[in-house]
Amino acid sequence: MTLPSKLPRPAFRWKLGAAETKFENPWMRVESIPAVDPSGQDTHYGVVRFKNLAVGVVPYADGYIWLVGQSRVTFEAYSWEIPAGGGALDEDPSHAAHRELKEETGFTAGRLEKILTMELSNSITNERCVVYLATDLTAGESETESSEDISLLKISLDDAIAAVDAGEIRQSISVAAILKLARLRAEGQLT
Structure with missing residues (x-):
């Protein structure tokens, strides 16, 4: 099935009142509307x-990517993910991608290409994400x-895809980025 390049956008049908802030910190604000x-x-x-844009970056070379592992308080578990972080809403996301790549992996990228834009959980958050391929x-x-x-x-891209399929990589930005890379490779756009 081929999707049209422009999907229909029916009218927004909710009527919203004035939001009341219930909690706020430097990264986010929780509202009741x-x-x-x-x-x-x-x-x-x-x-x-969210007060920042989420930015992910996949370091890639010769069929391999680099993942970062870290403890995640929300699930009280260790998680393997692509390097990611946040950037100010008025900051060029590519600057945040370069910064996060350096902070988390030590790598600097000679080339950065935007490969994905996504909304992370649009039923309850307004958090958006941009993902870059770093080469x-x-x-x-x-x-x-x-x-x-x-x-x-x-890790090889093949092993990363297998880890997604096995449920070993579950973080949404990482799953989407790895599957996007798989598609780019299948289309001959990634070597």
Whole structure:
């Protein structure tokens, strides 16, 4: 099935009142919004509004990518992911991608190409993400933050795809980026 290049966009049917902030910190704000849903029912809708743009970057060379592993408090578990972080909403996302790549892996990229734009959980958050492919890599020292317990793993793209399929890589940005790379390779756009 081939999807059209422009999908239809029916009208937004919710009626929203003034949002009330319930919690706020430097990274996000949680709001309660009085609303009328599309069926005409009164309700309150909760939204998490992020103050930064999420930025992911996949370091790639010769059929291999690098993942970063770190402890994630939300799931009380260790997670293998592509390097990622946040950038100010008014910052060029490619600058944030270069910064996160250097901080988490030590690499600098000679070439950075945007490969994906996504909304991470648009039913409850407004968080958006841009993902870049980093190539022409130069190794260096990482500059991790004190809260990060990062490990670095070089893995073949095939093994990363298998890890996604097996549920070993579950973080949404990483899953989407790895599957995008698989598609780019299948189309001959990635060597």
